[in-house]
Amino acid sequence: MNTVLTIAVVVVLILAALVAGFVLRERLRRARLRRRFGPEYERLLAESPDHRAVERELTERERRHADLNVRPASAEMRRRYTHRWTEVQGRFVDSPGPAVMEADRLITSLMAERGYPTEGYRQQVTDLSVDHGRSLEHYREAHRVLERGVGGEAATEDLRLAMRHYRALFEDLLGDEQAGLPSDGDATAVPSPDPAPAPRPEARPTDARHPA
Template sequence: MALRPRMRSRKLRDRFGPEYDRTVQNAQNRRAAEEELAEREKRHQQLQLRDLSEDERQRYTAQWTQVQEQFIDDPARALDAADRLLVNVMADRGYPTESYRQQVADLSVEHARPLEQYRTAHDIAGRAGRGEASTEDMRSAIVHYRTLFVDLLNGRHAQHTAHNK
């Protein structure tokens, strides 16, 4: 029967990628971490997620271009705008956006690969808001935000295609 837990672990590791390792590292033990990840999957199945329409994708892409242009004159405000834009995309896709912690947990099921970059960008944006981030840090954050932005814009179809390759 030891095979069943091993198969569950492999399935979760494949699904969550680096988020699996992060969750195991932060949990009391592997079993607790795997239960948390399984709960995330259950919650995720209850969400009414949808892909964006082509018009929405074009509108968000234009808004992202504005964020990048704003970065030249005011990097800290551009980071704030990038964070808000991502939250708007999440909301339009059907993700609850009530708290950053819940956003990360919900995104981890389908968007685990760019999640660490999102965490890093979010942290840098917070430091930038307090005047504690360098321009290079903020440039890096914009790149990190863009990774999740593109992933969210592409939707589930792209996720399943990439995951099955």
């Protein structure tokens, strides 16, 4: 009887250890996914409260990303794209709509040169979420402006915000060494017209009897 009881206790302890190990492993995996995907993890969880479904989706994204040949931005690439961004940003004041569309194309070009597939916006978002989840919402917000149309349908303020959103993703894609990138607002802030000069005070007539 003692032997049977001992075996039962050992089996229970082993099962408890296995369950504890499984729970710990799941918690660590969940914490890792949350750290890696950041706001994207929370966004998916808000859409579907099923943690397992969300984590399966994110794990699948990681698998696809691992098969891509994604390269970091080289120093030469950073210099070249920083120059191109400065040109695009400089055109915003006179042509906000075309500048925003050009910023979108520049983002796509940078993605392609880094090794990301660019066959469609939805897939681009999915692939970017693995390493750039914290700036992904900027991409979505900028793209929403494009979907509404920049040919006169989007207000100038919307276009300005779209440029700032594109800039946030652009900086993230380039890395931490975007030396020389103009500060936010240098060109995306549309200047207000110069104020009209204040009227000059009228000259008071001089009384001829009392010369000045």
